[in-house]
Amino acid sequence: RTGHRGRPRRRPGKLHADKAYDHRRCRRECRARGITPRIARRGIESSTHLGRHRWVVERTFAWLARYRRLTIRYERRADIHLAFTTLACALVCLGQIKRFC
Incomplete structure (x- = not known):
């Protein structure tokens, strides 16, 4: 993707x-894109071994849910919603930096 602004896109490994x-379709789509699927199987595996990886995502969603404007989307325009999401992410990061300094 030469000629495009920003950093080049990268696919996740897993x-x-x-x-x-x-579902077979989900696994097939992942493999077609070169991504290793780590999906718990119904009736066979427990989802608990995915817990430590999913916890990071769930925790981040919880931090962003503190901002009501993101939880209940009032904006119709995507650019304004993205601006508020970016601001919320910056505030979450600032709070984490303050916590460790």
Whole structure:
């Protein structure tokens, strides 16, 4: 993608997902894109081994949910919603930096 602004896009190496995504189509699509699927199987595996990876995502969603404007989307325009999301992410990062300094 030469000639495009920003950093080049990269695909993740693995995808961690729970039992809701246990379907042949999901696994096939991941492999077609060169991504290793780590999906718990229904009735066979427990989703608990995915817990430590999913916890990071769930925790981040919880931090962003503190901002009501993001939880209940009032903006119709995507650019304004993206601006508020970026601001919320910056505030979350600032709070984490303050916590460790």
